[in-house]
Amino acid sequence: MPLKESRTIWHDGALVPWEQATVHVLSHALHYGSSVFEGIRVYKTPDGPMGLRLTDHIKRMYDSAKVYRLIIPYPLETLVAACKLVIRDNDLTEGAYIRPIAFRGYGEMGVAGNPEDPAVCSVAAWEWGSYLGEDGLETGVDVCISSWQRVAPNTVPALAKAGGNYLSSILVTLEARRLGFVEGIALNTSGFVSEGAGENLFLVRDGKIYTPPVAASILAGLTRNTVVELALALGLEVVEQQIPRELLYIADEIFLSGTAAEITPVRSVDRIEVGSGKRGPVTERLQTEFFGLFDGSTRDRWGWLEPMLDATDVRADCPVAV
Ligand SMILES: Cc1ncc(COP(=O)(O)O)c(C=O)c1O
Structure with missing residues (x-):
């Protein structure tokens, strides 16, 4: 699906026209993958557009940068403000996906780069529907175990x-x-279930919810954490444990979680039907709680929703170049 272009992108401290947010072909990250990034969804709510766990996502970006000794030359608040700015400046009030990124830019071509060089930072946002398909949210998707x-x-x-x-x-x-298949599920090098290519995985068996632990080579998804909190609030039991591959074949329900995929049921694994081959009741209940955050039917007692159009004068931090 082609990217739906917006008008402007925040690029190192200023808004620039979408087509001008470019980098040099000798940028370090292009050659060695030295970037850290986030994906954040903005939802339309009765109280205006809200970023779901915006600050938590930006915090994770700083954590990712720390692992790679990448210096993000802005305080966290500036990147949070930049996310709000691109939503506001592009009128993305109906919902959007935000992509902040920090990367080693142009300058040194040695593999390590220069750890003292500050990262280049950008924040873009655009309209993006459901990653694994609108239908998938209801009917479930077909997945396979990857050979990778x-x-x-x-x-x-x-x-x-x-x-x-x-x-x-x-x-x-x-x-x-x-x-x-719509998506692949990867095992870790111990042969246990890890995660989808861009989502965490949950399964339901005999009324209990299972998900692989952080040590199973997963990204510790914020949606994963959101699902766990919602499940606990419903009084459901959540167990983090290593999951053998065959448990997927005999699960009552499976679903994937992620900012892009939201909560997407899985209806088959390697062409073996999961449960009855339809979205299961626990998955549906959790979807209702999750999407209820945005129409107000689920009370946000965790403070996960962050207003994108609040009074903060984000432009003070972010000079506008257009
Ligand atoms: C590999 C991988 N796992 C899990 C996730 C889910 O993470 P989150 O819920 O924070 O979006 C993502 C998406 O960012 C991902 O890319």
């Missing part, structure tokens, strides 16, 4: 959301799509 495993511990850090990690995700997704 997730990165092993102490190789490429899975907890950092870094550009280079997505080479693994690309292989998983390409293989899945080539074989006619």
Whole structure:
């Protein structure tokens, strides 16, 4: 699906026209994957557009940068403000996806780059529908176990959301799509279930919810955490444990969670039906709670929704160049 262009992008401290937010072909990140980024969804709510866990996402970006000794030359508040600014400046009040990124830019071509050089930072936002398809949210998607495993511990850090990690995700997704599946699930190098190419995984069996632990080479998804909190608030039991592959074949329900994928049911794994082959009741209940955050039917007792059009004068931090 082609990207739906917006008007402006925040690029190192200023808004620039969309087509001018470009980088040099010798930028370090382009060659070595040395970028860290985030994906944040903005939802339309009765109280105006809200960023779901915006600050938590930006915090994770700083954590990812720390692992790679990448200096983000702005305080966290500036990047949060820049996210609000691109929503406001592009009139994305009906909902959007925000993509902040920090990367090693042009200057040194040695593999390590110069750790003292500050990262280049940008924030873009655009309209983006459901990642695994609108229908998928209701009917569920068909997935396969990938022949590609997730990165092993102490190789490429899975907890950092870094550009280079997505080479693994690309292989998983390409293989899945080539074989006619919507998404691929990767095992870790111990042979246990890790996660989808861009989503965390949950399964339901005998009324309990299971998800792989952080040590299973997953990205610690914020949607994963949101799902866990919503499930606990409903009085459901959530168990973090290593999941053998065959448990997926005999699960009552499976669903994927992620900012892009939201909560997407899985109806088959390797062409084996999950439960009755339809969205299960626990998945549906959690979807109702999750989407209820945006129409007000679920009370946001966690402070996850952050107003995108609040009075903060974001322009003071972010001079406008257009
Ligand atoms: C590999 C991977 N796992 C899990 C997730 C889900 O993370 P989150 O819920 O924070 O979007 C993502 C998406 O960012 C991802 O790329």
